[in-house]
Amino acid sequence: MIKSNTKILKQASNKTSRYLVGTIREALKNPAWAEVAGILSGPKRQRMNVNISNLPNSKVIVICGKVLSEGEVQGKIKVVALGFSEVAKEKLLKAGCEAVILIDEIKKNPEAKDIEVFKK
Numbered sequence: 001m002i003k004s005n006t007k008i009l010k011q012a013s014n015k016t017s018r019y020l021v022g023t024i025r026e027a028l029k030n031p032a033w034a035e036v037a038g039i040l041s042g043p044k045r046q047r048m049n050v051n052i053s054n055l056p057n058s059k060v061i062v063i064c065g066k067v068l069s070e071g072e073v074q075g076k077i078k079v080v081a082l083g084f085s086e087v088a089k090e091k092l093l094k095a096g097c098e099a100v101i102l103i104d105e106i107k108k109n110p111e112a113k114d115i116e117v118f119k120k
Helices: 005-012 018-028 031-041 086-094 102-108
Strands: 048-051 060-068 078-084 098-101 115-117
Parallel strands (some): 048 060, 060 115
């Protein structure tokens, strides 16, 4: 279920990270990113940390959390996440994958074309 913009903004006002609040506000500007804004505005436990080995093979995968370095990359993919561990980013770049910060992708791809939001 997608949250209303009012509820998302109310929850975002309780966040202390300017980067996180900025990402949520940028996502709300584009209706295609509403699901991501809803996840990010919720409790921290809803955001997930994902190991590289658990990433699916799809064109663009969006992680509403942090990408961690355990495992190996399965193919060339574009990973968009709220954050990356240093080792995970190195592994992705070494394997020929793209590692993009979430707010940059929202600005570049406002229609959310070809993205898949990773869920548990």
